[in-house]
Amino acid sequence: xxxxxxxxxxxxxxxxxxxxxxxxxxxxxxxxxxxxxxxxxxxxxxxxxxxxxxxxxxxxxxxxxxxxxxxxxxxxxxxxxxxxxxxxxxxxxxxxxxxxxxxxxxxxxxxxxxxxxxxxxxxxxxxxxxxxxxxxxxxxxxxxxxxxxxxxxxxxxxxxxxxxxxxxxxxxxxxxxxxxxxxxxxxxxxxxxxxxxxxxxxxxxxxxxxxxxxxxxxxxxxxxxxxxxxxxxxxxxxxxxxxxxxxxxxxxxxxxxxxxx
Amino acid sequence: xxxxxxxxxxxxxxxxxxxxxxxxxxxxxxxxxxxxxxxxxxxxxxxxxxxxxxxxxxxxxxxxxxxxxxxxxxxxxxxxxxxxxxxxxxxxxxxxxxxxxxxxxxxxxxxxxxxxxxxxxxxxxxxxxxxxxxx
Numbered sequence: 457x458x459x460x461x462x463x464x465x466x467x468x469x470x471x472x473x474x475x476x477x478x479x480x481x482x483x484x485x486x487x488x489x490x491x492x493x494x495x496x497x498x499x500x501x502x503x504x505x506x507x508x509x510x511x512x513x514x515x516x517x518x519x520x521x522x523x524x525x526x527x528x529x530x531x532x533x534x535x536x537x538x539x540x541x542x543x544x545x546x547x548x549x550x551x552x553x554x555x556x557x558x559x560x561x562x563x564x565x566x567x568x569x570x571x572x573x574x575x576x577x578x579x580x581x582x583x584x585x586x587x588x589x590x591x592x593x594x595x596x597x598x599x600x601x602x603x604x605x606x607x608x609x610x611x612x613x614x615x616x617x618x619x620x621x622x623x624x625x626x627x628x629x630x631x632x633x634x635x636x637x638x639x640x641x642x643x644x645x646x647x648x649x650x651x652x653x654x655x656x657x658x659x660x661x662x663x664x665x666x667x668x669x670x671x672x673x674x675x676x677x678x679x680x681x682x683x684x685x686x687x688x689x690x691x692x693x694x695x696x697x698x699x700x701x702x703x704x705x706x707x708x709x710x711x712x713x714x715x716x717x
Numbered sequence: 718x719x720x721x722x723x724x725x726x727x728x729x730x731x732x733x734x735x736x737x738x739x740x741x742x743x744x745x746x747x748x749x750x751x752x753x754x755x756x757x758x759x760x761x762x763x764x765x766x767x768x769x770x771x772x773x774x775x776x777x778x779x780x781x782x783x784x785x786x787x788x789x790x791x792x793x794x795x796x797x798x799x800x801x802x803x804x805x806x807x808x809x810x811x812x813x814x815x816x817x818x819x820x821x822x823x824x825x826x827x828x829x830x831x832x833x834x835x836x837x838x839x840x841x842x843x844x845x846x847x848x849x850x851x852x
Contacts, residue, residue: 473718474718474720481724482724483724483753484724484735484737484751484753484754485752485753486722486724486737486749486751487722487737487739487749488720488722489718489720491718503752503753503759505749505752513741513746513747514718514720514741517741517742517746518718521718612762612763613763614761614762614763614765614766615763615766616750616760616761616762616766619748619766620750669752669759670750670759670760670761671760672760672761672762
């Protein structure tokens, strides 16, 4: 599969200013901007990094740059929500999509482990639902509260979930606002700290799982965000990342996006 | 268009978390956790995520400063090191090496801290040395 992607990248390097992908160097893999003349044998596709964040940074740093990006299904979904919020210029980006492996789809509990613009790989079956979500659903209300209380008490307030998230790009972050989050407390105030982010992720979270993967405290954050995605789908009929033309319901008025009964 | 991710190790404590410092056109633009690193496995604490904060900080010292008549005045390295050497020698002669203590830094490399330990014990003759990163 990687040979097909390298070929596609090589072609784009002739017609575009650069291609965002991963590169292996001195014992590690990191995001990189491949340009003409770079050694494509160093290009990698794993582990997954939120590469649309890098595309956004490059689009802002170089207002004329025309890029391509090697992307998974979750990268493509992140792209959709970032374009809607003016973080990526779609006229200056081409997506070279590849399918995740069946193992990756299972590990991520991913419902859509393949992008629409598929260049390489065969779409695997979607991963199973996260069993923790079903377990959570079966708990009575008071136990749900204790579940999160226990999980959030592990938080070391590193802000990694926010920092790694491709959909977190506000210039002023409510999680750093002393009016909402009292400084100097560990664990951070329950439940405001994590629920501020969850509320802001409603209609944005594209289930890439980066927050959970980078959490040093092993908080099962995708349970929180899966439930948020489910509510937004059921109440507002909106699936973040699915459709570039669909209006995010929290960006329009209640008349334009009425709640479903 | 210059884009680099430089693999490095967090300087804020002894854990040794690994990260990439991202630069665009030579200026630091972010930190990526190193997912392929076996020590930190793509995770960082708040220090690691903000490890580059001091690099371009306006309060960062760029020259040695010597306190003269109560005020800190910019000095050359030669001037500052000569003053430190003279003072350390006279304090050691007057009050003995045990009267001297050294506080070294997590922002130095392992090797620099090793040299500081040698300097304390072999040159000054004191065991009074400590470091903020001894987790």
